[in-house]
Amino acid sequence: MRSRTPTPLLFPKNGKHQKADSEYDWSDVGSSSEKARNVSALGAIRRAAKKVVGVFAFIFSGQRNLKPRKCRSDPGESSTIDRADSTLSGWTGYSSPSSFGRSIERRVSGSQYRFSGSRFQNNGKDSSCSKSWHLGPVIFSFGELQRATANFATVHQIGEGGFGTVFKGKLDDGTFVAIKRARKNNYGRSWLLEFKNEIYTLSKIEHMNLVKLYGFLEHEDERVIVVEYVGNGNLREHLDGLRGKRLEMAERLEIAIDVAHALTYLHTYTDTPIIHRDIKASNILITEKLRAKVADFGFARLVSEDPGATHISTQVKGSAGYVDPDYLRTFQLTDKSDVYSFGVLLIELVTGRRPIELKRPRQDRLTVKWALRRLKNDEAVLVMDPLLKRNRAAIEVAEKMLRLASECVSQTRGTRPSMKECVEKLWAIRREMKETMICSSASVSSSSSATHSFVGRDSDRFALPRIIDDEKSTE
């Protein structure tokens, strides 16, 4: 008998049950095929006893699914449930613990339930269900994640961040995922909060330009988050030329639009506005089709729905070079702090430079100041990434993106545009770029009688004579 059990705890570590028999709770008994495989043969009497217990477990879990969930602190709750809930203790700090209760009720062991795009699937039986995130994240077993990564082998490692190490993994059902395994010495109180913050935040959002949460594991000293795998590196790697073909200006503009869409969604269209707080190039993941997905919500913070309200932070978070100076000064966090970081990102997209470049001459180390100084002198073309082709359309886009960036990085948040306004301005830039390209195409074809067709992002065919970049002579 297999029970659909509600509790997230007590998965075997290293794929083996390590607890004494007496330690098993209802959820352990006959809960999944994986466990069944791992439990050693303990004799007919014991198996029979487990079957009986399994029947009760099934009935028990069914009853719990029908009843409203008891409060965690309810002294009448069984010790088994207390233990299960202990992994979720931090959830109560958020606005809707009941939704987590529900997600746990729906959770099943192994991988029966799985996020898939916007659907939440039950082995294909319930794939029409569109309530995906209402059901909450999947809770993985350590064994499954070990199998997915060949026991967290270095060869599967794809990144390292403040949170810990990131692995590429393949789940039992063939899905590729990114597995973020927390650094173990991290576990302070604020760190645990950050872990739960990331899961909670991710589980509530769904947008094509945001990395999807598949599930998590919280067991003993292991904290792991499983998210959608985005297969073409991060934006910083692309700008550094580590990912094959260089990004052209039109592609960089599309990436800016994707990020702006993601942030507009977070600020405006989620149930509760969300501030990302750590927008930077290494958190922008790139798909094979060069679309951008915003990742890493560890620092995200749900904010009051009052758009005028500001959140007073006890700790300033973010990455050097991207942090809003107004936030640094006042500790007041608003969505305009993301707008500031987005402005820095726009400048990074145009120039290819990191926000802080310590090896440069002193006056050029802060990329924002260096680029905007040049923009003011009508020298936008001189700050364009040397890897970029300099044709009329590209130069115009670069200049317009820098102008928008200068608004975003305004020292006072009141004068910065909203992300929604940024989206509109970027759309206008794209529209104008296409017009420029069509005009260039027309003049080229009329002079050469050549036939050109306009194809999406391809600006190369409309290239104007290259403008000499005198950057080297001026630096």
Ligand SMILES: Nc1ncnc2c1ncn2[C@@H]1O[C@H](COP(=O)(O)OP(=O)(O)OP(=O)(O)O)[C@@H](O)[C@H]1O
């Ligand atoms: N979902 C994912 N798919 C593919 N690669 C990923 C994914 N998530 C992270 N990575 C890779 O792992 C790297 C580290 O990611 P992570 O989010 O842990 O840290 P970070 O954002 O670089 O740093 P920090 O945590 O300090 O902000 C990323 O830059 C990216 O290259």
